[in-house]
Amino acid sequence: MNYILLGPPGAGKGTQAKLIVDEFKILHLSTGDMFREAKKSDPVIKEYLSSGHLVPDEIVIDMVVKRLEKDDVQKGFLLDGFPRTVHQAQELDKILQEKHKKIAAVFSIQIDNHEAVRRISGRRVCVCGASFHVSMLAPKKENICDYCGKDLLHRSDDKEDVVRERLSVYETQTKPLIDYYKKSGILVEIDGHGNEKKVFEQIKKSINE
Ligand SMILES: [Zn+2]
Structure with a gap:
């Protein structure tokens, strides 16, 4: 079966994607991964990504096709x-349709903005690759990496005003898409609050039904 996963920043989409493909032994087709791969051999895509511009629809569609x-x-x-x-x-x-395939369900993970901001703006990362959260996964010593002892960083993308902006972009972009799938009758709304296991249970239940 084929599925689509939607979710705003902070919804835990990456974690759920991994849980779904592991449990149901299906492929994870992430455009993020495809872009990283394509960048190595395609100068046009490389140019778009490095300039920070949005890659045009046609290029993205072509890549997915x-x-x-x-x-x-x-x-x-x-x-x-x-x-x-x-x-x-x-x-x-x-x-x-040409390939006689279809999407069985579109999972839309939903969390309120307050929770998304709390999750993302509390993130602290270290140059060694470790990551922490001020309340959910706090380091032993405030702002110091448990593993290498360096000072933790608060990425600019994770700062509250930037997070609010990212959430508002997501909402504007994705609302019409959600309506589109709602009309097709394949949208499954997933409550993204609570831990990853609780969220995954809802997805699993829906797939098994
Ligand atoms: Zn570290």
Whole structure:
């Protein structure tokens, strides 16, 4: 079976994606991973990514279409990071129809802005790769890495005003997409509050039904 995963920053989408593909033995088709891969060999994509501009719909769609042509998608897949717009969703429907495939469900993980801000703005990271959270996963000594003793950093992307901006962009972009899938009757709303296990239980239940 094939699925789509949607969720705002801080919803735990990455964690859930991993749990889903491990449990159901399907492919994780993440456009983030595809971009990182494509960047190595495609100068056009590299240019878009390094300039910080949004990669145009047509390029993204083309990349996903090519990926869906590989044989391994037969075992089922989870799309993550795509579609982002209604146009992309319509193109995806066309491609899948040609291949006699369909999306069984679109999981939309929802959390309120207050919780998203709390989760993200509390993150602290270390140059060694470790990450902490001021209340949910606090280091033993305030602002000091447990592993290497260096000072922890608060990434600018994780600061409250930036998080609020990212959430508002997500909401504006994704609302029409959510309505689109609601109309097609395949949208499954997932309550993203609570721990990852509790969130995954809802997804698992929906897939097993
Ligand atoms: Zn460290």
